[in-house]
Amino acid sequence: MAINARLTWSSGLRAGDVVKVRLLVQHPMETGYLQDLSGHTIKRNVIEWIRVEYDQREVFKVDTSSGIAANPFFEFYLRASVTGLVQVSWIDDAGVKGEYSKLLVLQS
Amino acid sequence: MQQRGVEVGHLTRRALLLGSAGMGVLATSPSQAVVMSSGSLRTLTEMMEGVQGFDGNFEKFKKARVDLQMTLLADNGNSVPLSVEVSSAMTEQEHITDIYLLSQRNPVLVMARFHLGVASGKAMINTRVRLAGSQKIMAVARTNQGEWFFDEAQVVVTESACVDAS
Numbered sequence: 001m002a003i004n005a006r007l008t009w010s011s012g013l014r015a016g017d018v019v020k021v022r023l024l025v026q027h028p029m030e031t032g033y034l035q036d037l038s039g040h041t042i043k044r045n046v047i048e049w050i051r052v053e054y055d056q057r058e059v060f061k062v063d064t065s066s067g068i069a070a071n072p073f074f075e076f077y078l079r080a081s082v083t084g085l086v087q088v089s090w091i092d093d094a095g096v097k098g099e100y101s102k103l104l105v106l107q108s
Numbered sequence: 109m110q111q112r113g114v115e116v117g118h119l120t121r122r123a124l125l126l127g128s129a130g131m132g133v134l135a136t137s138p139s140q141a142v143v144m145s146s147g148s149l150r151t152l153t154e155m156m157e158g159v160q161g162f163d164g165n166f167e168k169f170k171k172a173r174v175d176l177q178m179t180l181l182a183d184n185g186n187s188v189p190l191s192v193e194v195s196s197a198m199t200e201q202e203h204i205t206d207i208y209l210l211s212q213r214n215p216v217l218v219m220a221r222f223h224l225g226v227a228s229g230k231a232m233i234n235t236r237v238r239l240a241g242s243q244k245i246m247a248v249a250r251t252n253q254g255e256w257f258f259d260e261a262q263v264v265v266t267e268s269a270c271v272d273a274s
Contacts, residue, residue, distance in 0.1 A: 067219030
């Protein structure tokens with residue numbers, strides 16, 4: 001499966017740091033109000049929610065709508081405690097699920 | 109003395125520059141921009157209907173602690189960056205549980221609802237939204253004690269996200 005999300009944070013993190021996380025998900029976020037070149041309305045298809053888990057616990061969730069721009073981008077914070085996996089999951093109106101994960105490594 | 113500069117028709121270069129400077133002011137003034145909008149503007153009460161758990165008590169609804177930053181004029185409503193910061197220590201005793209982004213004019217009132225918690229460490233969000241025309245944007249935050257805080261921003265959008273640009 002093609003990689004359709006990206007997670008970034010700065011390096012050299014230590015336990016207790018509040019980390020700025022940048023999340024970018026590749027998705028057209030079709031609003032259902034626009035037409036294609038032949039004049040047919042493009043069916044609405046937006047991401048319904050995006051959940052971020054860190055070390056198996058939910059740390060961030062966003063309920064999205066057509067009011068979020070295509071290729072949703074979010075910048076949020078989380079408190080780093082252990083070296084652990086940051087897992088992102090989402091689902092869109094078409095029922096397509098997405099997943100992406102990246103290991104958050106702390107400096108000892 | 110010979111007049112220097114290029115003449116354009118009967119206009120001198122100076123007159124042309126003065127004229128175009130005035131046009132520039134018009135073009136950048138928000139009230140003069142050509143605005144493409146859809147829908148009607150919601151009232152505060154209508155906007156707060158999209159917020160779950162809000163009991164309609166506007167006396168407990170304060171314009172404080174939330175800082176919503178966004179551009180004054182967006183050329184294109186398809187992607188408008190904004191940032192919301194809520195001052196909170198994010199401790200077990202006192203933290204922000206939700207942040208709502210509400211639109212006054214979009215077909216969908218609640219643009220996004222963010223669920224935060226103690227694990228967030230800091231109640232700050234950056235994202236990009238779609239806007240269907242000039243309107244007021246509200247960022248509403250709820251604390252774990254059930255208090256409500258908000259901030260608002262007025263934005264002029266010259267091209268709505270709900271019309272096809274192609």
